[in-house]
Amino acid sequence: MGHPLLLVQLLVIIVASRLMAWLLRWLGQPAVVGEMLAGLALGPLLFGALAPSWQASLFPADSLVALQSLSTLGLVLFMTVIGAELRVPTGSRLLRPAMWIGGLAFVLPALLALGVSPWLFRGYAPAGMAYGPFAMFIATACAITALPVMARIVKQRGLSDSLPGRLGIAAAAVVDVLAWVALALVVALISAHGDWLPFWRTVGGLVLLLGAAWLVLRPSCAWLLARHAPDGHANGVVLAFLPAGAIGCAAITEWLGLHAVFGAFLFGLCLPRDDRLLQGLIERVEHVTLATLVPVFFVLAGLSTTAQLLNADAGLALALVLAVSILGKLIGGTAGARISGQGWRDSLAIGSLMNARGMMELIVIKVGLDAGVITPAMFTILLVMAIVTTMMTTPMVVGLLGRERISDALTDHR
Numbered sequence: 568m569g570h571p572l573l574l575v576q577l578l579v580i581i582v583a584s585r586l587m588a589w590l591l592r593w594l595g596q597p598a599v600v601g602e603m604l605a606g607l608a609l610g611p612l613l614f615g616a617l618a619p620s621w622q623a624s625l626f627p628a629d630s631l632v633a634l635q636s637l638s639t640l641g642l643v644l645f646m647t648v649i650g651a652e653l654r655v656p657t658g659s660r661l662l663r664p665a666m667w668i669g670g671l672a673f674v675l676p677a678l679l680a681l682g683v684s685p686w687l688f689r690g691y692a693p694a695g696m697a698y699g700p701f702a703m704f705i706a707t708a709c710a711i712t713a714l715p716v717m718a719r720i721v722k723q724r725g726l727s728d729s730l731p732g733r734l735g736i737a738a739a740a741v742v743d744v745l746a747w748v749a750l751a752l753v754v755a756l757i758s759a760h761g762d763w764l765p766f767w768r769t770v771g772g773l774v775l776l777l778g779a780a781w782l783v784l785r786p787s788c789a790w791l792l793a794r795h796a797p798d799g800h801a802n803g804v805v806l807a808f809l810p811a812g813a814i815g816c817a818a819i820t821e822w823l824g825l826h827a828v829f830g831a832f833l834f835g836l837c838l839p840r841d842d843r844l845l846q847g848l849i850e851r852v853e854h855v856t857l858a859t860l861v862p863v864f865f866v867l868a869g870l871s872t873t874a875q876l877l878n879a880d881a882g883l884a885l886a887l888v889l890a891v892s893i894l895g896k897l898i899g900g901t902a903g904a905r906i907s908g909q910g911w912r913d914s915l916a917i918g919s920l921m922n923a924r925g926m927m928e929l930i931v932i933k934v935g936l937d938a939g940v941i942t943p944a945m946f947t948i949l950l951v952m953a954i955v956t957t958m959m960t961t962p963m964v965v966g967l968l969g970r971e972r973i974s975d976a977l978t979d980h981r
Contacts, residue, residue, distance in 0.1 A: 572630055573630065573633050573634075575625070576625065576626065576630065576634060577637075577859075577863070579609070579625065580605075580609070580862045580863055580866050581858070581859060581862055583605045583608065583609060583862075584601070584602045584605045584606075584862035584865065584866075585858075586601075586605070587601035587602060587604050587605040587608070588601035588602050588605075589601070591604070595961050596957075596958055596961055597925065597957060597960075597961075599925050599926050599957065600925075600954060600957055600958055602861070602862055602865050603865055603868075603926075603929065603950070603953070603954050603957075604954065605862070605865060605866070605869075606862070606864075606865030606866045606867075606868050606869030606870075607869045607872060607950070607954075608869070609622070609626075609866050609869050609870070610866070610868075610869030610870045610871070610872045611870070611872060611873060611874050612869075612872055612874055612947075615874075616874065626866075626870060631867065631870070634863050634866070634867055635867060637860055637863045638860065638863045638864040638867050639817075639827055640814075640860055641856050641859075641860025641861045641863060641864055642827065642828050642831070642861075642864060642930065643810075643813050643814055643817045643827055643828070643830075643831040644810065644813065644831070644852055644853075644856045644860070645831075645853065645856050645857070645860075645861060645926075646813075646828045646831035646832045646835065646930070647809070647810075647813040647831045647832070647834055647835040647838075647848075647852075648835060648845075648848050648849065648852060648853045648856075649714070649715065649832060649835060649927075650831070650832040650833065650834065650835020650836040650837075650838070651835040651836075651838045651844070651845050651848055652714070652715065652835075652845060653714065653740055653743065653744075653835070653836060654736065654737070654740060654840065661733060661734065661737050662737075663907075664734050664737075664738075664903075664904075664907035664908070665734060665737035665738045665740070665741050666741060667903040667904075667906050667907050668734060668735075668737075668738035668741075668900055668903030668904050668907060668917060668921070669737070669738035669739065669740070669741025669742045669745070669903070670741065670745075670903065671899035671900065671902050671903040671906075672710075672712065672738060672742055672895075672896055672899040672900040672903060672918070672921040673710045673712075673741070673742045673745045673746065673899070674710075674899065675895040675896075675898060675899035675902075676706075676709045676710045676891055676892055676894075676895025676896055676899060677706035677707065677709065677710040677749075677895070678706070678895075679709070679890075679891035679894065679895045680702075680705045680706040680708075680709040680710070680888075680891050680892070680895070681702055681705075681706050682891070683705075683887045683888075683891055684698075684701065684702035684705050684706070685698075685702075686884075686887070687701075687705060687884060687887070687888075687945070688701050688702065690880060690884065690944075691884060691941065691942050691944055691945035691948070692941070692942070692945075693939055693940070693941070693942050696939070696940060699756070700753050700756045700757050700940055701940055701941070703749065703752070703753045703756075704750075704753045704935050704940045704941065705888075705941075705945075706749070707746055707749045707750050707753060707931065708928065708931055708932055708935065708949050709888065709891055709892040709895060709952075710742065710745075710746060710749075710895070711742070711743070711746045711924055711927055711928050711931050712739045712742040712743065712746075712896070712921050712922075712923065712924065712927070713739075713923045713924050713925030713926065713927045713928065713957070714736070714739040714740060714742075714743050714927065715925065715926075715927070734904065734907065734909070734917065735916075735917045735920050735921075738900070738903065738917070738921065739920075739921065742921070743927070746931070747829070747832065750931060750934060750935075751773065751825060751829055753935075753938075753940065754824070754825050754826060754934065754938050754940075755769045755770060755773075755824065755825065757938045757939060757940050765824065769823050769824045769825065772819075772823040773820075773823060773825070776816075776819055776820070776823070776830075776833070777833070780816070780833055780834075780836075780837050781837075784812070784816075784834070784837045785837040788812070788837050788838050788839065789839050791804075791805065791808060792805060792838070792839055792841070792844060796844060796847075798843065800843070800847060806851070809838075809848070809852070810852075812834050812837075813830075813831045813834045813835070814831075815830075815834075816830035816831060816833055816834040817829075817830035817831045817834075818830065820833070826934045826937065826938070828930060828934065861926070864929075864933070865929070867933075868929055868933055868946075868950065871933070871936055871943055871946055872943060872946065872947040872950060873943040873944050873946075873947055881944060881947075881948065884945075884948055885948045885951060885952070888948055888949065888952050889952055889955060889956075892922075892924075892952055892956060893922060893956060893959070896918065896921045896922040896956070897915075897918045897919065897921075897922055898918070899918070899921070900914075900917050900918030900919075900920070900921035900922070901914045901915050901917065901918035902914075902918075903917075904917045904918065912967055915967055916964060916967040919959075919960060919963040919964050919967060920960065920964065922956050922959060922960060922963075923956065923957050923959075923960040924952075924953045924956050924957055925953070925957050928949070928952075928953035928956075928957075929950065929953055932946055932949045932950060932953070933946075
């Protein structure tokens with residue numbers, strides 16, 4: 568593949584993503600929804616259906632390797648920022664309610680997904696895939712919550728210092744931790760291919776990596792940043808260390824048979840919980856990554872979809888996935904908030920926010936597709952579910968909490 572084709576691909580991807588993000592923002596939806604739709608539009612569902620020869624010329628199979636490399640780099644940088652953003656609740660005033668809300672918002676949709684997994688397994692599991700890993704993955708995919716979207720809404724609504732706002736963010740953090748642990752277990756099971764020795768080797772390597780990260784990497788990051796970024800403003804040394812550390816951890820988890828996103832997320836967790844550093848990462852890393860590299864990930868996801876969704880069986884499967892995902896989140900999140908002593912309106916608002924999935928869902932299902940746990944048809948169904956549930960957030964939160972600043976809160980984050 569020549570470099571001009573890669574440049575043309577990037578130009579088309581960035582322009583299409585920004586145009587769709589602008590259009591969806593004008594409609595009051597998050598920018599990420601427009602970018603996900605742009606990825607779908609450039610795939611076989613629209614561009615491939617309307618102009619198959621043009622799409623094949625723009626995205627030939629042998630050109631996707633370079634795009635995959637850019638996509639992986641974008642995911643690694645993005646997941647590093649997500650790890651740095653994560654704030655696990657501390658203190659009984661937040662921890663116990665967050666465990667109730669996050670726990671129920673994770674467990675209920677996961678259980679409902681397990682209930683429909685036998686039917687989905689018959690039609691949408693790859694050949695030779697065992698039922699257990701497939702069902703566990705579907706449960707995890709239906710239970711994920713987009714912490715960045717929720718955090719942005721809470722901040723822009725001025726709820727950061729309120730108990731409902733803090734509970735929502737803390738509960739989303741609980742859900743994300745549970746989801747990534749479950750996903751790591753599923754990927755480890757898949758990579759073992761039924762052989763328990765590679766599985767335990769992967770688990771053992773992951774335990775060693777976690778120990779090294781906590782005992783060595785975490786204090787090293789704190790020392791380096793205290794020395795070279797005492798005011799939270801990263802200099803050249805820090806800006807070189809951050810991507811190098813993220814890529815190094817991503818390479819280790821990839822070598823262990825897991826996905827690169829796990830290592831990047833772990834590296835982000837090792838960074839000090841410094842809001843000034845986080846703001847610098849968002850301004851100098853996340854914004855550029857979201858504008859240039861992440862759209863490549865969305866388009867590769869769109870190219871992985873299939874037009875097989877357009878039949879009765881797939882329609883029923885989509886309806887089942889939407890039902891368990893939406894009802895599980897709304898009922899689980901609302902019930903957890905009510906148990907924690909919140910009023911009905913705040914509880915329903917928290918349940919609605921827990922239903923937003925955004926880019927986090929797309930990362931999870933792309934990991935599952937790459938690991939071979941789901942087919943392109945199941946990937947397409949889950950991608951549509953991610954878009955629908957994220958688009959539901961705006962009208963539901965507006966209806967419960969009022970229109971003031973909600974649209975602004977949803978326009979520019981994941």
